[in-house]
Amino acid sequence: VGEGGEITYKKIQSSQIMGSIQLGIQHAIGGLASKPERDLLMQDFMTVETTNFPHEGSNHTPAHHYSEFKFKTYAPIAFRYFRDLFGIQPDDFLMSMCSAPLRELSNPGASGSIFYLTNDDEFIIKTVQHKEGEFLQKLLPGYYLNLDQNPRTLLPKFFGLYCYQCNSKNVRLVAMNNLLPSSIKMHQKYDLKGSTYKRKASKTERQKTSPTYKDLDFMEHHNEGIFLEADTYTALIKTMQRDCRVLESFKIMDYSLLVGIHNLDDAQREKNEARKLTESGQSDGEDNEGETKRTGLNRTRSEAREDFGIQVKRTQSINRQRLVAHSTAMESIQAESEPIDEEEDVPSGGIPARNARGERLLLFLGIIDILQSYRLRKKLEHTWKSMIHDGDTVSVHRPSFYAQRFLDFMAKTVFKKIPSLDLPEIKGNH
Numbered sequence: 001v002g003e004g005g006e007i008t009y010k011k012i013q014s015s016q017i018m019g020s021i022q023l024g025i026q027h028a029i030g031g032l033a034s035k036p037e038r039d040l041l042m043q044d045f046m047t048v049e050t051t052n053f054p055h056e057g058s059n060h061t062p063a064h065h066y067s068e069f070k071f072k073t074y075a076p077i078a079f080r081y082f083r084d085l086f087g088i089q090p091d092d093f094l095m096s097m098c099s100a101p102l103r104e105l106s107n108p109g110a111s112g113s114i115f116y117l118t119n120d121d122e123f124i125i126k127t128v129q130h131k132e133g134e135f136l137q138k139l140l141p142g143y144y145l146n147l148d149q150n151p152r153t154l155l156p157k158f159f160g161l162y163c164y165q166c167n168s169k170n171v172r173l174v175a176m177n178n179l180l181p182s183s184i185k186m187h188q189k190y191d192l193k194g195s196t197y198k199r200k201a202s203k204t205e206r207q208k209t210s211p212t213y214k215d216l217d218f219m220e221h222h223n224e225g226i227f228l229e230a231d232t233y234t235a236l237i238k239t240m241q242r243d244c245r246v247l248e249s250f251k252i253m254d255y256s257l258l259v260g261i262h263n264l265d266d267a268q269r270e271k272n273e274a275r276k277l278t279e280s281g282q283s284d285g286e287d288n289e290g291e292t293k294r295t296g297l298n299r300t301r302s303e304a305r306e307d308f309g310i311q312v313k314r315t316q317s318i319n320r321q322r323l324v325a326h327s328t329a330m331e332s333i334q335a336e337s338e339p340i341d342e343e344e345d346v347p348s349g350g351i352p353a354r355n356a357r358g359e360r361l362l363l364f365l366g367i368i369d370i371l372q373s374y375r376l377r378k379k380l381e382h383t384w385k386s387m388i389h390d391g392d393t394v395s396v397h398r399p400s401f402y403a404q405r406f407l408d409f410m411a412k413t414v415f416k417k418i419p420s421l422d423l424p425e426i427k428g429n430h
């Protein structure tokens, strides 16, 4: 990734990857329409479809100005089934993925993966390594079993696995749910593992506008943890326990809990500041970003739909702010939504919490980066050191050690249970 210059992945310009994969996905979704819905068969997990995209176009593919490429779609029928489980209509998926340019996110990870965000904020496309792609393919039947039993989970929701091939280079991509809606300001972001070894955001990361902090930073910023109401706490920890059991059964490690914190009191202060500025005539009243995303999202969606010649059918129901069902943090942990969501200008879907200063928070979270299996894990030099540092030297037990330490950290250090968020010393309802 050249700073200042064009961003590349495996020496392919990122803009070229984005444009080409949109063509590939559009073709793949279109092709599915002719395949009737049916029960999943075991072989559906293994299918791979390959399409050539020549410059001049073909009977099935449009002409384009990118380099010629091949596009592979893995397990198309199985992923259609997963999308269906989450209430994603083929038209909507197509719209999200293909009707507007993707946005590239800056990735704080060390792996060099690139992340793309769909314009409507619903999906993230991440480039993954060969091994990770292969692992996801193997994981699919078991992942399906788990989802079918329990769609309420904090595990990543995978909606597609693809491979873009150009000049004998392979770029593997997974489409998944976006945990952090970009219309909601995250005052802090954490990538937490339960390890303390080198778990501090780098200097470069800390200088970003919206850095992703790590475990040690969290303990420094929130040394008393984050407070949740008893029922919410229990629902969250139970969900994580169930999810970690699944991850452990697949010998998966190195995953994180991604936590985005929207501070309602800070948001209020920012809003007041903005209002003061407007009143003193220094700024014209641009709407604040804490504004509920519903209107904005629906607007772009329906506008884009019109561009696409798709009739706008969906009624604007309050329960349908997000395209992906069971997908907000609150829904993922099966907790009841408190009346907080009915307040007009408060973003919905976050988990209500408080920090030690009594400030009202909304948490957006989920488990990420689960495609690293212990068996496939690269033997990095620092891995040995971290093993010794973490006191985890018995290798067969590593996935279970990892899961236990992760859960302990979340249940004891990160989240704290309190009887009520509306403590007597704090004025106002949460």
Ligand code: ATP
Binding pocket: 107, 108, 109, 110, 111, 112, 113, 115, 124, 176, 177, 178, 179, 180, 190, 191, 212, 256, 258, 368, 369
């Ligand atoms: P590494 O292997 O070096 O840890 P990676 O390239 O595999 O990194 P991830 O750990 O998956 O990347 O994610 C890196 C960052 O990208 C996260 O800390 C988070 O800020 C953001 N991110 C990842 N997945 C999501 C998601 N589903 N929704 C929102 N943000 C995400």
Ligand code: CA
Binding pocket: 109, 254, 255, 256, 368, 369
């Ligand atoms: Ca990671």
Ligand code: CA
Binding pocket: 109, 111, 369, 372
């Ligand atoms: Ca990774």
